[in-house]
Each structure stands twice: as C-alpha cells, then as structure tokens.
Amino acid sequence: MITFPNAKINLGLNIVEKRPDGYHNLETIFYPVPVEDALEVNILNEGNEKFRLHQAGLEIEGEAENNLVVKAYKLLDAEFNLPPVDIHLFKHIPSGAGLGGGSSDAAYMLKLLNEKFNLELTNETLEEYAARLGADCAFFIRNTPTYAEGIGNIFSPISLSLKGYQIVLVKPDIFVSTREAFAQIKPHRQPVPLKEVIKYPMKEWRELMVNDFEESVFPQFPGIKEIKEKLYRQGAIYAAMTGSGSSVFGLFKPEDTKTAEEDFGEKAFVYRGVLK
Ligand SMILES: C[C@](O)(CO)[C@H](O)COP(=O)(O)OP(=O)(O)OC[C@H]1O[C@@H](n2ccc(N)nc2=O)[C@H](O)[C@@H]1O
Ligand SMILES: Nc1ncnc2c1ncn2[C@@H]1O[C@H](COP(=O)(O)OP(=O)(O)OP(=O)(O)O)[C@@H](O)[C@H]1O
Secondary structure (H helix, E strand, O other): OEEOOEEEEEEEEEEEEEOOOOOEEEEEEEEEEEEEOEEEEEEOOOOOOOEEEEEEEOOOOOOHHHOHHHHHHHHHHHHHOOOOEEEEEEEOOOOOOOOOHHHHHHHHHHHHHHHHOOOOOOHHHHHHHHHOOOOOOOHHHHOOOEEEEOOOOEEEEOOOOOOOOEEEEEEOOOOOOHHHHHHOOOOOOOOOOHHHHOOOOHHHHHHHOOEOHHHHHHHHOHHHHHHHHHHHHOOOOEEEEOOOOOOEEEEEOOOOOOOOOOOOOOOOEEEEEEOO
C-alpha cells in the first residue's frame, strides 16, 4: 500500500505564552501544500526483524530507529501486535524547513497502518496517537485547513479556501533549530487575533498576519528575509516564513504568469505549485 504525505505551511504563527512544561502555546493556521513524500508499506515475509526501512531521495539525519515512520509503527504495534513490515520512504519534502515533513510522514504512517490492518481507529483516536509523536503531527490526520491552538494540537475547523492560488516555496540551504528559535521568542499576543486576520482580503494580510519567528530568525539569517522580499518584488500578494523556518512561501494570484522568474540560488529547494 502506498500513500503520499504532503507538507504544510503556517499562515500566521503567534507564540502567545510559555508553559510550565517548557513548551509554548501558540496560534496558527495550518494549510496543506502539495509537496509530497512517498511512503509504501508491505508485509515483510523474511528475516526476524519487525521492520525494515529503505530510504531514498533527500537524506534524513539520524538512525532508522528514530525515523518518525518507525516510531509511528512501534506505537501501533505495541497496542495491536502488527505483522512485520517493509517500509519504503522517498523523501522529497526538505527537513528542518518548517514544512512539517517528518510530522506528515508519521501521521500518514498511522493512517496507512490503520487501513492496511483494518484497525478501525477513528480520526479522533488517530489524532491522539499522532500528538504523541510531534507537536503538529495531528494536523496531518485530517489534513484540511485548520486553526490550531495549545502547542499546535487543539484544533478548530475554519472556512478558508485558497484553492487555485499559486504558491512558490523556497527553502534556502540554511538550518534553523526549532528548539533554539522558540528559546529566543518573547511570547505575546498580536493586536489583531489571527482568527480575525484570516477574514480580511489576502492583500491586507501583509500588514496584519505575522509569523513571530521572523523577528528573531531574520536578523540571524538575513538570507531568509531576502527571499521574502524577492517574493514580494515578484508580485506575491502575501509572503512569510513558515514554522520556525527556514522555508519561505509566497502566494500569487491564480492568473499571475510571472511567478517563475526570480532565481533563488543553486542550493535552494524551490517548489512552484497550485494550492488545493
Ligand atoms: C513551529 C511549528 O512548526 C509550527 O507549526 C511547530 O510547532 C514545530 O513543531 P515540531 O517541529 O513538530 O516541534 P517538536 O519536534 O515537537 O519540538 C521541537 C522543540 O520546539 C519547542 N517547542 C515546540 C512546539 C511548541 N508548541 N513549543 C515549543 O517550545 C520545544 O523546545 C521542542 O523540544
Ligand atoms: N520521516 C522523517 N522525515 C523527516 N525528518 C524526520 C523523519 N523522521 C525523523 N525526522 C527528524 O525530525 C527532524 C524534523 O523534521 P521535519 O521535517 O518534521 O521538520 P520541520 O520541517 O522543521 O517541521 P516543523 O514544521 O514540524 O518544524 C529532522 O531533523 C529529522 O532528524
């Protein structure tokens, strides 16, 4: 069975307070983006291992045991004693990019195992498992535009469709540590809450919709800020960093034909697509 875990962007990201457990409460809107990994799982009929992981495409740091798809398998295996599996993961979504690629792989692994082995878990239960694997993992279970609070795991649906808008996504060759980015933030509430901002026309978002990480990440990595400025010069209606970086996205009108012109350098990962 094969599935295609997609990436996300954050439309606005406000870090509102630090919690006693060291994590931060935030407010954000997750929107799915059609940049995809491929994840295939078959029953493993040879050897004694419970799983084998074969990776291709972009490299992922760390041991196979720490791969989030393996953690997702182990979580369900502990409960349901699953058959041994042969896992193939093709990485296309850059890691450490604010695109949630690892979280998406984990959530799609849970969904795939649920279907393949007829576990009959509801979306609510799958979201509970996903939340144990990463802060924003649970979003990818339903994978629809979502307003998120808490540590990024308390959801309410929003009626927002950007269907047909073009997206240019640029990930420079810069690594931003999520943990360090959070450590540099002074939590506060924005004057206009994100839930209100989203109701304004997209051209107003430039003034009102904020990713709080930009304030600390841009001075440290001016190259990331330059990408945002380039996207605006190119005609983006709205551009911002996603997550804690280092990717930046620009949203362009469906009819705009000039989005392919700017050069973001040889080492950058650039994706141009259309939102669903
Ligand atoms: C910034 C976002 O990308 C927004 O979508 C996510 O909240 C980050 O989610 P993530 O990469 O899955 O983060 P995790 O791997 O769970 O956490 C990495 C580190 O970020 C910090 N962290 C994360 C999420 C959160 N709400 N508060 C935090 O303070 C913690 O120090 C944690 O150890
Ligand atoms: N399947 C996986 N794909 C990518 N990274 C993985 C995976 N499994 C474990 N990881 C680890 O998780 C880390 C973060 O990966 P991920 O792609 O979720 O980061 P991100 O783009 O910063 O996402 P976020 O928006 O959640 O901050 C990587 O540095 C990697 O070591």
